[in-house]
Amino acid sequence: MSRFETHQELIAAMMARQAAQPVIETKDIDGVIRYMKSDKCKKIMVMAGAGISTSAGIPDFRTPGTGLYDNLAKLNLPYPQAVFELGYFRQNPQAFYTLAKELAPGRFRPTITHAFVKLLADKDLLEVCYTQNIDTLERRAGVPPNAIIEAHGSFATQRCIECKRPFPDATMAAHLRDGSIPRCQLDRLPPADDAKEHRDTAAESSETETDVCNGIVKPDIVFFGEPLPKAFFDGFPHTLEADLLLIMGTSLKVHPFADLADMGVCPRVLINRDPAGDIGSNHDDVVLLMSCDDAVREIARGMGWEEELDAVWAKTALATSGAPAGETTVQQELERILENVGNVVGKKEQAQTEIVDDLAGSFAMLAVDREERAAASGSPGAPALAQE
Ligand SMILES: [Zn+2]
Numbered sequence: 001m002s003r004f005e006t007h008q009e010l011i012a013a014m015m016a017r018q019a020a021q022p023v024i025e026t027k028d029i030d031g032v033i034r035y036m037k038s039d040k041c042k043k044i045m046v047m048a049g050a051g052i053s054t055s056a057g058i059p060d061f062r063t064p065g066t067g068l069y070d071n072l073a074k075l076n077l078p079y080p081q082a083v084f085e086l087g088y089f090r091q092n093p094q095a096f097y098t099l100a101k102e103l104a105p106g107r108f109r110p111t112i113t114h115a116f117v118k119l120l121a122d123k124d125l126l127e128v129c130y131t132q133n134i135d136t137l138e139r140r141a142g143v144p145p146n147a148i149i150e151a152h153g154s155f156a157t158q159r160c161i162e163c164k165r166p167f168p169d170a171t172m173a174a175h176l177r178d179g180s181i182p183r184c185q186l187d188r189l190p191p192a193d194d195a196k197e198h199r200d201t202a203a204e205s206s207e208t209e210t211d212v213c214n215g216i217v218k219p220d221i222v223f224f225g226e227p228l229p230k231a232f233f234d235g236f237p238h239t240l241e242a243d244l245l246l247i248m249g250t251s252l253k254v255h256p257f258a259d260l261a262d263m264g265v266c267p268r269v270l271i272n273r274d275p276a277g278d279i280g281s282n283h284d285d286v287v288l289l290m291s292c293d294d295a296v297r298e299i300a301r302g303m304g305w306e307e308e309l310d311a312v313w314a315k316t317a318l319a320t321s322g323a324p325a326g327e328t329t330v331q332q333e334l335e336r337i338l339e340n341v342g343n344v345v346g347k348k349e350q351a352q353t354e355i356v357d358d359l360a361g362s363f364a365m366l367a368v369d370r371e372e373r374a375a376a377s378g379s380p381g382a383p384a385l386a387q388e
Contacts, residue, residue, distance in 0.1 A: 004240055013265045022284045024267050029295065032269050032286055033302035035244065036125075043127035044120055045242035047260055051249020051272055052113040052292045053135055075099070085224045090161065093181045093216045100155075100219070101179035107318075113248060114141035115313035116296035119305060121147055122312070128238040132250060132257055134221050141316050149235045151228055151257050153221040160184035162215030172217065182217035189213065228256065239263035248292045252277030271295040 004010040023040055024031045035041050075083065075095045082088040083095050118141045120126040126147050131138055134154045139145060150156070155176075158167045165186055175182040188211045222228060239245075239260055245268045252258040258277055261268060267284035270276055271292050280287045288295050300309040 010240065010265070022267075024269075024284055024286055027286050029286075029288055029298055030302065032288075033299055035267065036299070036303060041243045042125070043242050044125050044244045044246055045127045045238055045264070045266075046117055046120070046129040046131075047245065047247045047250060047257070048113075048117070048129060048131040048133060048138070049248070049250020049252075049272075050133060052111060052131075053108070053133055053137055054249070055111045055113075055291070055293050056108045056135070056137060081224060084221075086161070086226065089218065089223065090216065093218075096218075097175070097179050097181050100176055108135060108137065109318050110137040110141035110313070110316040111293055112309065112313050113292040113296050114138055114143070115309055115316060116300060118142045118312050119300070119309055122308075123305075127242045128235060130232075130235065130238075130257070130260055132254065134219075142312070149229075149231050151222075151232045153219070153229055155219045155221065158182070158217050158219045160186070160213055160215040161218050163189050163213050165213075167217040172219075175217075184213040184215040184217055186213050187211075232256075236260075236263060240265065242266050244269065246271065247276065247279060248272065248295075250276060252279070 004013060023038075024035045026034075036044075075098060077083055077095060078088070083099055089096050114137045117126065117129050117138060121143050126143070128147055128149060129138055129143055130149045130151055132152055134150065134152055136150075136154045136156050138148050138150075139154075139156060157169075158172050159165060160167060163184060163186065165184065167182060167184060172182055220229070240263070242264055243266050245261065245264055245266055247261055247268060248271045250258075250272065251274060252261060253276075261277055261279065267286070268279055268282060269286045269288065270279040271288045271290065273289060273291065275287060275289070279285050297306065297309065300306045
């Protein structure tokens, strides 16, 4: 239940907030720390974007010489976004599973920023963590699953695209490891009512009745044109519960995710390399243009939590490591690129200009140039979707 019983109460709270003195006294990291130490800050909402995962090894897509063009060319995609489009996936799932093999969970270590979110949960300060990322690094850092809302889905669960029933995790993991296409092994469901007529006339064969579904299985990642998960909308009341909104590593260009930043009545702190959205326009906004990892370490130090932060992060070390750190192979490069690509999601209703801007953001969709991207987004069957 929200602390605001009626719309009138909420509006009154928003007006009072605008009229009141800022609760964050200085617009810098020290001001944020002082506020966090005060008894006014009991619940913190996090909005996380691709920027909190960059130090896990995700490269800047615009950096020349990453070999991105060459690697994508191997997949024979009609255009890069196709790999995250349901129509293309249905016809050619192998392209996605070739990518997914490289994206398979367990290859990337959570960052200090992920560990900081986990620490907030340990301190009973985390109201909720909304993330745009599909890399599941929040989960792997130990943030309680019920405190995470993966706005664009994740690799954590999967289901058949035909009958929509879940598919076993262990079997899925095996497919992700070897890049093969998982297919639904459950009994074929009876046709829906509107297909009854067709079944009566055409499906008399007992062979079809006992057949398995055989639908292609897809991770619960939001593909272009797919709706956001119900959890995204169900989580809206959290925005009203928070005493502090920490917006980390996102340029706030993808809607409706970005709209979360405008729903609450609490101070907002942006931690990002670049300005984002309208953060800075409210009198309680703080904009910290710096790396997420540096910022959360400084905050933790100010709070007296630095040792605990390092201890939480130490637990996230990968159990087994492949190539020695520092040695970047072409394969690793592709993995990192693909993980970033994996952050893509789409929303059909998004304006074309927004899409192009999003694609030019940190996510910088697959290094195709703006014109190509705009053309691809506008082509038939290419939903307008993208994410930073
Ligand atoms: Zn099925």
